Amino acid sequence: MKTTSRFQVIVLFLVLTVCITFTDHLPGANASHAPSFKVSSSNSFVGAYTTLRFQIPVQRDILENDWLTLLFPKTFPVPPYALTHDENGNAYPTEYNLRKSIYVNYLVLDPKKPLPVINYAENSISFVMPRTLKLRNEGPTMLWISLSYHLPSKPYEGTFGFWHLSLPQPIYSNTIQITDIEPKYEIKDLSVSLTNHFWSEPTEWVFTCKTNENLELIKNIDIIYLHFTATSQMPKMIHPSLITVNNVPAYQVSIEGIDSISILMPLTIHPGEVMRIVIPEAVGIYTMSKPGQNIIYFGIRYNQTESHSYSKTYSLFCYTQPGKPFSSATNYLTSNESSYTLTWQWSPPDTFQSSTIEFKWPEVIPLEKDIKLIYALNDKNDITENIQDGIVSIPAPQSLTPGSIVKVTFSGYYTKNYKHQSFINPGPGDLLFSFRYSKDSPWVTFTPIVIQQENLCISYINWTNRYTSQPAELEVLFGPYEKLDEVFQNGFCLVFSSNIQFPSSILPQTIYVSYAGSQYQMKATIINPNILLLQPESTITMTKTRVFSLTIKSSAQILNPAEPNTTVSCGFTTNQSVSPMENATWSILPWEKPPTLILSGGTTGKDDWFLTPPTLRIQSSDPESRFLLNGYRIEDLNTFSMPLLEGQYKFYCTYRCNYPHRDANQADSRIIQIDTIPVHLFIKSPVLSWSISPQTATRVQGSVVIPDSVIFNETMTIIDQSLRIQNQMAVLLSDGSFSHPISLQSGVQHIPVELSDWSGHQATKTLHIYQGKGVVMQIKSSVAWINDQTVKIDAPPLLRNSRTYVPIRFIGEAFGAKVTYQPKTKPPSVLIQRNHQTIELTTGSTKATVNGKSYTLDAPPFIDQNRMMVPIRFLADIWNMQTRWESSDQVVAILFP
16 A cells, blocks of 8 residues: 555656646647647536536557546636535545546546546646557547536636647647527526415425527427425326326326426427416325425426527425315225225314314215224224214314314224125215314315216326337226226227228237236237227136226337327227227327447457447437437537447447437437456466376365456446356455365366356366376476475476476386486496386486396486486386376376376
8 A cells, every 4th residue: 555655646746747847838828839639518608517528639549547637727717626525514525526527438437546536736637547548540549538517607718738648748629618698598487386285185286487588398309397395205106197288288207306207398388488387186296394485496408409408497485375174085986995085284263172073974975874984093093983863973183283184084884793894986976075173163064076987097098109100009007997807808999090000910919908917918809990909818817906007019010100290099998888088199200210329340259248449439310319428418429439448347328319209218228348358367276287186176276367447336346257167166256266176086187267257258277187196397397296295306307309308316206216326337327226127227328228128218318407317208108107298387297007
């Protein structure tokens, strides 16, 4: 760590020196130079949060960890390097925010790098290169740097500078102008009203505003955001048809976080027109704030074609006040089981002394005599009370303060035989409840519950492809409906607009019904050009659930209309009833080809990984398409070209047309995976490629290299390498080490050690292990192995004239022989005695005797470092041993029989 810190200090000093040297050559100080690189701004509003993009041609490779310096104009407000504090009082350096806002070739700075982003002066920022950028042959190599920042609060004009170690002095950009533009997209007279508002109940919201003379909100392009108070409770999902804009259903609505929703404009609002957005209680937005003033936010995102994207949020105060008592039911259909919830604000008269509250039960609800109602008071456990003469008395809530909300839910009743029963809704009409605090108090009537006709209704329709002449996927949500079992068994019909085009026949298994957690395939028969008969292919087990959804896949080949700007509708019929047609108000738009991602060059491994990075280009026939690289939007799609960097990382590409061919929160995306780092395998034990083991089991130990840029998430490092030894998976520890047991059989075994990563890099080594006894030696090494024991030798083995020589005393004694050196003979000789066998060798002579018989060597022995060196082939033949030679590490193995 001390070495790393010292290195950082030296580098910081050098770069600081460079920056100080450049002080006299800051942008604006020397205007006679020609701009060498291009700088642009994605938002020209003064004081707005924007992105500065630097496009810099490079003349040499820029390596990982190289320092880059951006020089800003003197008047440009770069924050000093200092500690700041967040809203919780925690201190953190300015570089933390800068790091998150700087992208190099649209790749975020590596959070694992030890060197931070530093402001060396008021006019410069320096940081390290996150990956290597190599020069390309197909054209000039460009370095892209993006910096998100707050622009100056006053209009500005100036140039920027750039410096790298390869440059003798800074290079400069073109001049950009940041002008004080008055936003022309404004709304006026914004107001919001709330009806029937209890602070813990669903509320109806009505937003009203007027556009100015320049603002036009375009259908299917502009997005409206409604931000509710932080204490509001949003539903898990929203049926888009419930929310209307100027009485037109909003067919694309999404929940944004925990406190807001976004609405894609279902119609065009022209300049000067009034816009009215209605969110009914049925959407289920709960407001948890207490009565009084509350801030509501209304936001609009503009995607106008003649300017950059621009967002603006308006805030206003709305006064929350208690509403009148209201009631609700869990099922609005006649003859259906239901429960009833009565809600009001606790405000008894000052003279209230009674211990009970009375409710007037509606006479139209069919109830037996001598029953006990089941109810819950303020969501507490169920309790029961008798009903007498149409009046129910329940204990008054205790310890309630004025303004508190009281909720009473009647969920069913018990008969005199204690059999549980559910309430059955009466026929069509209004259902009224009333309450009073005491017999002297007047009856207070709740808002009526409207009981609708018994009919199967379509509550939600969604087309996932709205391009003309293209197959569409249709999702329809039905229910609730009491006679759903009859519908399933007898089949039902979908009635489409006449402009929908059916194929000659519907492919099987392309239509199914989802019901009670299960899916059932439906058989489809085309009755006429706009009616589709659907029948279940198998018996469907029915439950009390009375809601189901129908999905028609795009593979069914039901085509959208061929003409743009038409309206699509879908309805439902059975042999018992006919449901009203459900009309959707979206426009069918002509097909526009989405942006195309082109990757040229580069070599691929497995699973779409690139082992050498390609060049990325983007083409689009739709000028309004949005394309994002790692979160940054690319402006000029058809002229964009960028070489990807070396290293290991993933590149996220997301593109979306401005046409609503799918949900507003979805987009087409692709992940480009780069990994140019090869794998490295090191074997620690056995040390050499050949080894001897007298045991029937041993271990292979070693390590692999885990690169600094290995893929990681927020909580753990993910090792993307896998190791197989003897065709079994070995465990890699977090530091890259491994120790894997292997089993041995008698004789020679070849053990493969195979290392690979996700991208396709491979490293393979083969270990040769002899299970038995023997000697392993390495050319010119004074270390040898007898069996599996390490020994030192005075004379290492040598290569001479393509032959391997070994010291005869070491080999002979390793084999249990007695070696006697005879220096007095001319020339000197050696006598070897082993197992009643006597061998005599003479220095410099190819003649030898074995038990008195003459033997000819293919090469003569010689003296090296006072040790006689003998060709290994001779000893192997005389003693009936096997020898193995491995040229990769120059190892010779002598295997005992």
